[in-house]
Amino acid sequence: xxxxxxxxxxxxxxxxxxxxxxxxxxxxxxxxxxxxxxxxxxxxxxxxxxxxxxxxxxxxxxxxxxxxxxxxxxxxxxxxxxxxxxxxxxxxxxxxxxxxxxxxxxxxxxxxxxxxxxxxxxxxxxxxxxxxxxxxxxxxxxxxxxxxxxxxxxxxxxxxxxxxxxxxxxxxxxxxxxxxxxxxxxxxxxxxxxxxxxxxxxxxxxxxxxxxxxxxxxxxxxxxxxxxxxxxxxxxxxxxxxxxxxxxxxxxxxxxxxxxxxxxxxxxxxxxxxxxxxx
Amino acid sequence: xxxxxxxxxxxxxxxxxxxxxxxxxxxxxxxxxxxxxxxxxxxxxxxxxxxxxxxxxxxxxxxxxxxxxxxxxxxxxxxxxxxxxxxxxxxxxxxxxxxxxxxxxxxxxxxxxxxxxxxxxxxxxxxxxxxxxxxxxxxxxxxxxxxxxxxxxxxxxxxxxxxxxxxxxxxxxxxxxxxxxxxxxxxxxxxxxxxxxxxxxxxxxxxxxxxxxxxxxxxxxxxxxxxxxxxxxxxxxxxxxxxxxxxxxxxxxxxxxxxxxxxxxxxxxxxxxxxxxxxxxxxxxxxxxxxxxxxxxxxxxxxxxxxxxxxxxxxxxxxxxxxxxxxxx
Numbered sequence: 001x002x003x004x005x006x007x008x009x010x011x012x013x014x015x016x017x018x019x020x021x022x023x024x025x026x027x028x029x030x031x032x033x034x035x036x037x038x039x040x041x042x043x044x045x046x047x048x049x050x051x052x053x054x055x056x057x058x059x060x061x062x063x064x065x066x067x068x069x070x071x072x073x074x075x076x077x078x079x080x081x082x083x084x085x086x087x088x089x090x091x092x093x094x095x096x097x098x099x100x101x102x103x104x105x106x107x108x109x110x111x112x113x114x115x116x117x118x119x120x121x122x123x124x125x126x127x128x129x130x131x132x133x134x135x136x137x138x139x140x141x142x143x144x145x146x147x148x149x150x151x152x153x154x155x156x157x158x159x160x161x162x163x164x165x166x167x168x169x170x171x172x173x174x175x176x177x178x179x180x181x182x183x184x185x186x187x188x189x190x191x192x193x194x195x196x197x198x199x200x201x202x203x204x205x206x207x208x209x210x211x212x213x214x215x216x217x218x219x220x221x222x223x224x225x226x227x228x229x230x231x232x233x234x235x236x237x238x239x240x241x242x243x244x245x246x247x248x249x250x251x252x253x254x255x256x257x258x259x260x261x262x263x264x265x266x267x268x269x270x271x272x273x274x275x276x277x278x279x
Numbered sequence: 280x281x282x283x284x285x286x287x288x289x290x291x292x293x294x295x296x297x298x299x300x301x302x303x304x305x306x307x308x309x310x311x312x313x314x315x316x317x318x319x320x321x322x323x324x325x326x327x328x329x330x331x332x333x334x335x336x337x338x339x340x341x342x343x344x345x346x347x348x349x350x351x352x353x354x355x356x357x358x359x360x361x362x363x364x365x366x367x368x369x370x371x372x373x374x375x376x377x378x379x380x381x382x383x384x385x386x387x388x389x390x391x392x393x394x395x396x397x398x399x400x401x402x403x404x405x406x407x408x409x410x411x412x413x414x415x416x417x418x419x420x421x422x423x424x425x426x427x428x429x430x431x432x433x434x435x436x437x438x439x440x441x442x443x444x445x446x447x448x449x450x451x452x453x454x455x456x457x458x459x460x461x462x463x464x465x466x467x468x469x470x471x472x473x474x475x476x477x478x479x480x481x482x483x484x485x486x487x488x489x490x491x492x493x494x495x496x497x498x499x500x501x502x503x504x505x506x507x508x509x510x511x512x513x514x515x516x517x518x519x520x521x522x523x524x525x526x527x528x529x530x531x532x533x534x535x536x537x538x539x540x541x542x543x544x545x546x547x548x549x550x551x552x553x554x555x556x557x558x559x560x561x562x563x564x565x566x567x568x569x570x571x572x573x574x575x576x577x578x579x580x581x582x583x584x585x586x587x588x589x590x591x592x593x594x595x596x597x598x599x600x601x602x603x604x605x606x607x608x
Contacts, residue, residue, distance in 0.1 A: 011500035015395055021387035022396065025474070026407040028467055032414060032422050039425075087318035095315065104319050106593065107326045113521060113589040114329075114582060115528020117555050121562075121578030122329050125336035145325055152322060178311030206415025209530040209555070213562045233417045237531060240421045248425070255418045266413050 036255050043253025053219050056244045065221050069229035073136045077144035085148050089155025108149035119145050120210030134216035134228040142210035147200040154196025158189040194272040202265035208233035232258050333579040340572030354541035361573040365541040369551035374526040376462025377469055385473025393481035412471035420535030423464040428455035436548050451546040459547040461537040469522040480514030517595030524588040530555035554581050
């Protein structure tokens, strides 16, 4: 009986340890986020959003150009990655049998885990070297490649979840396949696809490694497509490793803003996903 | 149930596509299929382009310096020595530390979420851990530089040195920033990867497996450690290998806390350098063709290594996916 008691005690102990591990993991997030809020909140003011960066010692600098740069670079990446990703996802869901589809699925999953900095090197050799200048456009190439596999896989899942009966209904009424897919299947799958797009945007919004040698960063307003441009994650990095207290303070403000944007995108993605089941 | 539905559904569409090939379907359908096919091919082409471009671009480096830079530990670009061994060493050591910490904790959290926690607690805890993955790496770096590194310097490193100081691993000056700090930060960053994937494979373990073990008189922990984890073994290994892939390629957080010194030191307190962080730190400052070529070579190597690691891990995880097991019987 004492042996049984020992086994039970061991079991309870290990289960408590697992609970502790879960507590630590969840607490880590809370600690990091609360700390960023605590350090970043004092940096946020109206001028932080509307002003350009200013030299050390001049108060009132902001990240306006970085915000615009980030938005333009991500928008440009989405313009290409979203249509291609959604179409490829539809292909996988509807005609996705055979070697081509299997390779697309597998390589998309592998691509999701490839280091973003390596994709940055790719964009550098592909765009920056031939054009002889850093540019937001080259950053869009890198971010678009990072977004693509996420959109492909989530679109496939979303389209697969649409009941085949409603598509067959449309086909039985004499609709051609392309019309049935675009007008019947796609609207039903839209919340799921929206979720995927939002998640992919959230993922690249925080990427700074592939921007280092593509967008490069800038202290001024610049053409965010053809010239070097600032971007929010990049500014955080450049300010964080600077020796000046004001700039470090701005880095915390930027970090808070970035976390807020990314969590909001994640929340929106979840809500979009829920909307699917509410229908 | 759902899976079967999916099968019939794609079978129905396969039928449609067959008739399309025979030319019975309207022009619009053929065009539509062609467009979809083009998009799918484009995804493949992107991956192919990554391979080709990175290898072609690093060719000047490979042909002029050869692969023996991998065995050379001296990195002094101004002097013309481009040995990348220190980066490879730093990458392996930081990733190993990350996995040693995040592996056991991540698996414990996964078991907690799949089996142990009360139902109402599972979703919120799971969500918090998943949000850890959403925090950008540059924010982790910022936090690591201003919070973790000082804590390391004042508390953790002195304590480790006091307790385990007889080991060369825990000797030397307390810098705060260094290999150990980078490893710990990476552990936090890959924890969600370990947890999310192994939770999924644990959930996929059939209930009968658990019930049989309990019926034999096992305690809950014995049930988990002897019936659930071994059953999900290849998926768990896959989760760990995927996490390894993430840790190997992380650039921003590491570059901010590792100290960026191209040296191989026995002590974990010492500053180091990794392949990804040298790219982040020196790429835009690289002067001269050869310097840049070597950095691109490092990028290509990082890409190929992580590609292989990810592919292997995915094959392992796929082995325990519900679909495959259903096919097995």
